[in-house]
Amino acid sequence: MDLRQLLASQGRQTRRNRQLRPATPSKRTEVWYRQQLLELVQTMRLVVEEEISNVSPPMQDKEGDPPTGLFARAINTAMERAIERISRFIPKSMLERMAVGMVRRANQQNHRQTTQAVNAAIGIDVGQMIERTPSVAAQIEAATIHNANLITSIQSQYLDRVRTTVMQAVTSGQRHESIVASIREIGGVTESRARLIARDQTSKLNGALTKARQTSLGVRRYRWSGANDERERETHRENNGKTFSWDDPPPTGHPGEDINCRCVAIPIIELD
Numbered sequence: 001m002d003l004r005q006l007l008a009s010q011g012r013q014t015r016r017n018r019q020l021r022p023a024t025p026s027k028r029t030e031v032w033y034r035q036q037l038l039e040l041v042q043t044m045r046l047v048v049e050e051e052i053s054n055v056s057p058p059m060q061d062k063e064g065d066p067p068t069g070l071f072a073r074a075i076n077t078a079m080e081r082a083i084e085r086i087s088r089f090i091p092k093s094m095l096e097r098m099a100v101g102m103v104r105r106a107n108q109q110n111h112r113q114t115t116q117a118v119n120a121a122i123g124i125d126v127g128q129m130i131e132r133t134p135s136v137a138a139q140i141e142a143a144t145i146h147n148a149n150l151i152t153s154i155q156s157q158y159l160d161r162v163r164t165t166v167m168q169a170v171t172s173g174q175r176h177e178s179i180v181a182s183i184r185e186i187g188g189v190t191e192s193r194a195r196l197i198a199r200d201q202t203s204k205l206n207g208a209l210t211k212a213r214q215t216s217l218g219v220r221r222y223r224w225s226g227a228n229d230e231r232e233r234e235t236h237r238e239n240n241g242k243t244f245s246w247d248d249p250p251p252t253g254h255p256g257e258d259i260n261c262r263c264v265a266i267p268i269i270e271l272d
Contacts, residue, residue: 002216002217002218003118003122003124003126003217003218003219003269005218020117020118020120020121020266020267020268020269021113021116021117021120021266022113022117022210022225022264022265022266022267023109023110023113023114023117023206023209023210023213023264024113024206024264025106025202025203025206025256025262025264026105026106026108026109026110026202026206028105028109029102029105029106029109029202030198030199030202032101032102032105033098033101033102033105033197033198033201033202034194034195034198034199036098036101036102037098037151037154037194037195037197037198038191038194038195040090040095040098040151040154040155040194041154041158041187041190041191041194042191043086043089043090044086044090044155044158044159044187044190045184045187045190047082047085047086047089048079048082048086048159048162048183048187049180049183049184049187050082051078051079051081051082051085052075052078052079052082052166052179052180052183053180054078055071055074055075055078055176056074071170072167072170072171075166075167075170075179076167079159079162079163079166082159083159086155086159090155092152095148095151095152095155096148098147098148098151099143099144099145099147099148099150099151100144102147102201102202102205103140103143103144103147103205106143106202106205106206106209107136107140107205107209109206110205110206110209110210110213111127111130111131111209111213114126114130114210114213114214115127115130117267118217118269121269122269126217129216129217130213130216130217133212133213133216135212135215135216136209136212136213136216138212139205139208139209139212140209142208143201143204143205143208146201147201150197150201154190154193154194154197157190158186158187158190161186161190162183162186165179165182165183165186166179166182166183169182196260199260200259200260203256203260203261203262204256204257204261205256206256206264207254207255207256207257207261207264207265208256210255210256210264210265210267211246211254211265214246214265214267215246217267217269219246219267219268219269220245220246220247220268220270221243221244221245221246221268221270222243222244222246222255222265222266222267222268223241223242223243223244223265223266223268224236224239224240224241224242224243224244224250224255224263224265224266225240225241225255225263225264225265225266226239226240226262226263227262227263228240232262232263233252233258233261235251235252236252236258236261236263239252239263240263243268
C-alpha cells in the first residue's frame with residue numbers, strides 16, 4: 001500500500017504535491033565505522049611493525065653486502081608470526097560484526113528520518129510500513145555482505161602489500177631501517193583507505209535505503225540536493241535542484257551511488 005492508497009483508506013484527501021525532508025547519511029554511523037576500521041588497521045600495524053622491527057639487521061660480509069638469504073628467512077618468519085597473531089586478535093567473526101553494526105546503525109537513522117518526514121508532511125505514521133519491506137531487506141543483506149568483504153580486504157590487502165614490499169626490499173638489499181619505514185607508509189595508506197570506506201559506504205547505504213523506502217511508499221520522483229561546496233563534483237552540482245525519477249537515473253547515478261557522494265534525494269509526494 002502506497003501513500004495515496006493509505007490516505008484513501010483513511011478517508012483523507014489532499015491535492016497538493018508535498019516535498020519531504022530527505023534522509024541524510026548518518027554521521028554517527030560514519031564515525032563509529034571509521035573508529036572500528038582504524039582500530040583494525042592500528043592493531044595490524046602494531047603487530048606487523050613490532051615483528052619486523054624485532055628482526056635483527058643482517059651482518060655485513062667483506063664487500064659490505066648483507067646476506068640476503070638469511071635476512072629474507074628471518075623477515076618471512078616474522079611475517080608468519082604477525083599473521084598468526086593478527087588472526088588471534090582479529091577473528092573473522094569480529095569483522096562480520098563490524099559490518100552488521102554499521103548497517104544496523106545506518107538503517108535505524110534512515111528509517112527514523114523517513115518516518116518523521118512523512119509524518120510531518122501528511123500526518124501519517126508509516127514506521128511499520130517501511131521498516132523492513134522486501135526491497136529494504138535486500139539492501140540490508142547486500143550491504144552487510146559487501147561491507148564484510150570490504151573489511152576483510154582491508155586486512156588481506158595490507159598484509160599482501162607488506163609482504164611484497166618487504167621481500168622486494170630484502171632482495172634489492174635495502175637497509176632494515178628503510179624496510180621499517182616502508183611498512184609504516186603502507187600502514188598510513190591503509191588508514192586513509194579505511195576512512196574512505198567508512199565515509200563512502202555510509203553514504204551509499206543511505207542512498208540505497210532511501211530509494212527502497214521511497215519507492216515502497218509510491219514516491220516516483222525526487223529532487224537532487226547537493227553538498228554545494230568546493231569538494232562537490234561538477235556533474236553533481238549540475239544535478240542540484242533538478243527532478244529525477246527513481247526508475248530513470250541521471251548519468252551520475254542516484255544520490256549516494258558515486259564514490260564519496262554526499263548528495264541526497266528529496267522525495268516528492270504526488271497525491272493528486
